Amino acid sequence: MIIGDKLQSLREHKNLSQGDIEHRTGMLRCYISRVENGHTVPAVETLEKFAQALDAPLYQFFYDGSKKPPVLKIEQHGREWGSDGRDEKTLNRFRKLLQRASVADRNLLMFIAQKMSQNKTRRKY
Secondary structure: OHHHHHHHHHHHHOOOOHHHHHHHHOOOHHHHHHHHOOOOOOOHHHHHHHHHHHOOOHHHHOOOOOOOOOOOOOEEOOEEOOOOHHHHHHHHHHHHHHHHOOHHHHHHHHHHHHHHHHHHHHOOO
């Protein structure tokens, strides 16, 4: 599994043992081994813990390229949303609030967003 391979290569690149990751994340060493060997698929929250322990961005678990992937741009009226003015302030407030939100609250927000997007695609205009 690619995530397990990535976890192992990132860990080895940083000269860390599974025990080091165990201490940094609070997860059991046997669980880390199961993830690295492809026996277990971790949740996104678990991947966030791994990324934090490895001091690496989360995208590295999913991306094969050597360069940083391009940033997705959301344009509104010919400009990138959140790049200036009121939209930028709103986006920065969301970022700060989401950083402080608990995992349960973030999961709830994701659930609501998924339901809203499903309802939007089902509507017939």
